[in-house]
Amino acid sequence: MAANKADDIFKEFKEHSISEFFKKNRQMLGYSSMVRSLVTVVHEYVTNSLDACEEAGILPDLRVKIDKLGDTRYTVLVEDNGPGIPKSFIGKALATVLAGTKFHRNVQQRGQQGIGAAGCTLFAQITTGKPIHAVSHTSVNSGYSCDVSIDTMHNKPIVSNIVQEGDAPHTGLMVSGEFDGVKYDNSDHGVYEYLKRTALSNPHVQIHFIDPNGQESTFLRSVNTIPERPKAARLHPLGLTVNDILDLAHASGSSRLSAFLTDTFSRFSQGKVNELKDIVGIDFSMDPKKMTWDDASKLVDGFKKVRWISPESAHIVPIGKKYIELTLKNIINPEFMNVVERKPSVFKGGFPFIVEAAIAYGGSSGRQTDNGYTGNIMRFANRVPLLFDTGSCGITEAVKQVQWKRYGIDMDNQPVSVLVNISSVYIPYSGVGKEAISPEEEIVDEIKLALMDAARNIQHYIHGKQQLNYDTNRYKTIMRYVNQLSQNLSELTGTQKSAIHEALKKLVIEHYPRVKEHVSGDAGKGSDEGEQGESGAEDREDAEE
Ligand SMILES: Nc1ncnc2c1ncn2[C@@H]1O[C@H](COP(=O)(O)OP(=O)(O)OP(=O)(O)O)[C@@H](O)[C@H]1O
Ligand SMILES: [Mg+2]
The missing domain is CATH 1.10.8 (Helicase, Ruva Protein; domain 3)
Incomplete structure (x- = not known):
């Protein structure tokens, strides 16, 4: 009886392919909310382009274009100047889940699994029924274009409409696809922010972006050298x-x-x-x-019973303090910044990692709100911006553990940006979406130390700035009374008003020497403003307080 039941049930027993699996579980690849899905597509193509360019020793020059076709329907185009993909590999590279050149290497690269590009093809296919279009030039005088899609039942690529293409200004790959169930927005979780942060963590990269409104932005490179190629790591x-x-x-x-x-x-x-x-x-x-x-x-x-030398760190290539400073200056232009690079450290499993942290103050640091500014945290893993799953990330955990107020930093009310990048051959992500780093104790501790180190110098700057603001207010307030006081003293003493005025002004300026440098133009200008402006009333109240 039981055997018959089992026979019945097992008539339905079937194998399914990995692409069928992801078709049903697309959220595992980052295709969950509409905004996140669009960022995921851009992220997959951009990381591939950067990996490919760097591997070929080419300074990356990327063009990203997003067009809106309908409420939730967009096209995404990413073009690079990398080595291109040979015709015989295009189907495997863009339309086969778990296929690529990186999985079996033990090298620090952005991509690892051989899922990203095929995931985009799958996502286009299941939301619009359309293939991905690709144009590849492996040399400037020969190239081809084609369409790729996936036979999901067998996880096999379908390459169609192959056309020979003529000369091109450079080698490289251009991919474009149509996606539904996505949305472009300008928030901290959107494509613009993703690209801006990519530029921040990759000073050697140039990205030209055209958003769905036709607005063009170029993130210029800050350095002309390609980062040193990480060496393949032998396992520890x-x-x-x-x-x-x-x-x-x-x-x-x-x-x-x-x-x-x-x-x-x-x-x-x-x-x-x-x-x-x-x-x-x-x-x-x-x-x-x-x-x-x-x-x-x-x-x-x-x-586990013998002592080992720590793993080699030659295969970890961080961004570099000098380069972070350059790129922060280029993109955020802060009033003040401090960048810290920690020495290599090791977390569970024997994998070495390097933490870099920066704190920037002023310029376009932080996030502007209706009431002023708040601080923002920019998380990176191997130079890739992490925009989602903030709450479960080890970087967020470390930022939370720092007592910012101790350093004079108010993350809720100041224009502060905190940047943290972790570099390792193996980044312990806490989920398949690769948007959060697992809060391993050793990693959280290292980030905390880096942040505290960076905060110490910022503290001096902020304190100095607060003192200067205070002195400037006092200076301006006193200057407002100088004119009237000179007049009164002149009447009382019979001395010429101008002589008293000059003497009083000199006295105040000598008392606030730093303010004199800070207040532009004529240091005595404040006295005239005060006589005419209504704003003087507020300052007077401040001074009285
Ligand atoms: N722009 C490109 N230029 C050259 N080769 C590329 C490009 N994009 C993809 N490839 C090739 O296609 C392969 C598959 O890309 P895919 O994004 O699917 O996987 P991956 O980058 O290896 O790993 P991950 O899934 O972690 O992104 C890559 O390993 C690379 O060999
Ligand atoms: Mg990839």
Whole structure:
């Protein structure tokens, strides 16, 4: 009886492809709210363009254009000057989920999984039924254009309408697609902000953006050098699981386990092998292909009992203090800023990371509101702006833990921008949407230290500025009385009014030397303003208080 029931049920048993899975679970790829979905498309294409340009040693020059077709329907076009994609790979690159050039490398890059571009194709397909259009030039005198879509049942690309294209001013890829269920907005979560922050964290990048109203903005590059290419990282023993070791051992070309260990992993010397021999009861001369689960788990236990040198940091490339300063100046032009770069640190699993933090004050820092300003936090991971899932991010957690008031910083009422970038080969995102960093203790602590360091200098600036404002108000208020006082004293003493006026003015100016530099033009101008202006009344009240 039961067997028959099972037979019945299992008649419906089917395999499904990864693209069918994402078709049903598109929110996992960042396609949730309308505003976020549009940013996700731009993010996927822009990160791909930047990765590709940098890998080819080309200074990235991007053009991003968004057009509105209907209430929730838009086209997105992203064009780069990168190496382009060969015709034989275009379908795999843009229309196959889990395919790409980056997954098997252990290199710090923006993309990793081989999902982003195919995710966009899938999203266009399920919301508008239309393919993505691509134009690729791998050399300036030969290129092609085509349409790509996905056969979701089989996770296979469909490439159609292939047309040979003529000369182009540069190599590169242009992709464009039509998407529904999306929305453009100018908030802190919108495309403009995403691109502005991309420019901030990538001083070598130039982005020309045309928004749906035809408004054009260019984020100019601040430096003409491509960031140093991160080196491929070898795995550190402390980050390995039993399964990782077995997979690598079974695929290894070494004939002895000891050689496999020293050749494959970082910081693994012959000395370490000898140390392990004393505490791990396995045969280090065995063929690694014959290694068992039991052997590998004894090794992992042994790794925890010996001391290791920290992982190499040569494969982490942060933005750099000098470059953050340049780009902040270029884009935010703050009155004052302080940038801190921490030394490499390691979090659980043995992965090294580097935190950079900056605090900018004034200029276009912070966010303008109806009542003045509030502070804003700009989060980045490997130079990619994180705009969503703020609440669950380790960066937000660290910012919350800093006692800003202690540093004279009022995040609710001052034009302050806080920028944090984390660089690592492996960023521990807290979700598949890659919008928040998991609040690992070591990471949160490092960010906090960086922020506190940056805040210390800002404190001096803000304090100095507050003192100067106070003195300026006093100075102006006193100056307003100088004229009347000179007149009265002249009548009382019979001395010429102008002589008294000059002497009084000199006295006040000498008393507030910094204010004299601060108040532009004639330092005595305040006296005239005060005699005529109504605003004097408010200042007088301030002075009396
Ligand atoms: N603009 C581009 N220029 C050159 N190659 C590209 C470009 N865009 C995508 N590619 C190629 O297509 C592959 C797939 O891109 P996709 O965005 O799907 O994955 P990824 O960038 O490797 O990882 P992730 O899913 O994390 O973004 C890339 O690995 C790259 O080889
Ligand atoms: Mg990608």
